[in-house]
Amino acid sequence: MRKVEGGGLREQNKARRRSLILEATRALLRDGPDSVISTERIAERAQVSPATVYNLIGPRDKVWEALAAGFMDELERRLAVSGAGDPRDIVRSTVRLFADDPVVSRRMVREWQASGLVFDRSPLLQLRRTMADARTHGLLRADIDTDALAATVAASCVGALHQWVADLIDDEQFLARSLFALDVALAAAASDPCRDQLLAPLRTRGTA
Template identity: 55%
Template sequence: MPTERAALETAQLREGGLRERHKLARRTRILEAARELLRERPDDPLTAERIAERAEVAPATVYNLVGPRDKIWQALAASFLGELEQRLAEAHTRDAIGRAQEVVAQTVDLFIENASVSRRILIEWEQSGLVLSRGPLSHLRHALADAQRTGLLRTDIDVATLAGVVASASVGVTHQWIAGQIDEQQFAAQALLALDVALAAAAVDQQRSHFLSRLNSHRTVRPTTRQTT
């Protein structure tokens, strides 16, 4: 039979686990409240007081479980990356080039679907570049490395540098979208165009015509300022 001390330790573990679950539930509610506020009134300041009121917790709870304003953006970005990781894990594309396209397309789709949140993260958070550099860039490097190993890309190409070029171009396109210079369709098209330019430049001789034909199939996408009402 369990000793009294063992029973006490078991009870303490259960209590600690329950307490952590409650903290996680409140933190999740706080972040969802922040997302709701951004969707409803994207231009209003995102304060701990507004978040606390929506989440039905005290402002001190927001600070304790998430942190000050910069940490709120960081937590929202982490949630964003978590969703992207899940989508990429569920993708069924297995060939290297298809996976590279999937990384770009899924990232763009996630930005568009969460436009109010993603725009504010990129505008407000000083370290917002991490949203692209940590998740999507890592997946893109792996996909391009597989393409190189299977003989689609030249061996003298540094795939990390190639992925960085694609990411830099995509960041520029993202900021054009944020500024309203291009619409959602143009955002997606130009991000994929950046990938195809890189692939055409890095392709082995036997594959170059294929990648060039893909590149030439893109319609010219010209930035146009959207009309606001």
């Protein structure tokens, strides 16, 4: 029993230090959009050794990956709290998450080489679930591959994200384009009885 407790305490301490390191990284990024991010600067800000940063996070590219994972953890927490069961709510929550901390999220997406994967965990899992539910309830056609449909929407959202990161569109346009991609996908997959219902958002809103 003591070994289990000791192991658990060590893991808690590692998780706490990892959290401190990531928050220190975010703080450095907020100091300025072009702040230099290095193991040494992160370690100094987090009040740990550079070796601790490397051991708990990894080399520089892993820092961005860890920040992205933290974003997705927070998104999952928000979706769980809100009980989001509507794909529109999932898209809105995702866009707001990035827009809430623009300096950090923009730098993370620019620097992380695998940033196209940022939606592969959350919200893709939630989109798959809600679209499968929509098919089960007859909103979408029975022959629709809802996993592929969710992946298509996520890919469009990644495209809008990169436009936002490049300052080509603002927060409202980021949200509008992401919702437009979702509405197009849902309308294309709509069952006959629900076609007018799922086409309605496209008829009443511009494409931004």
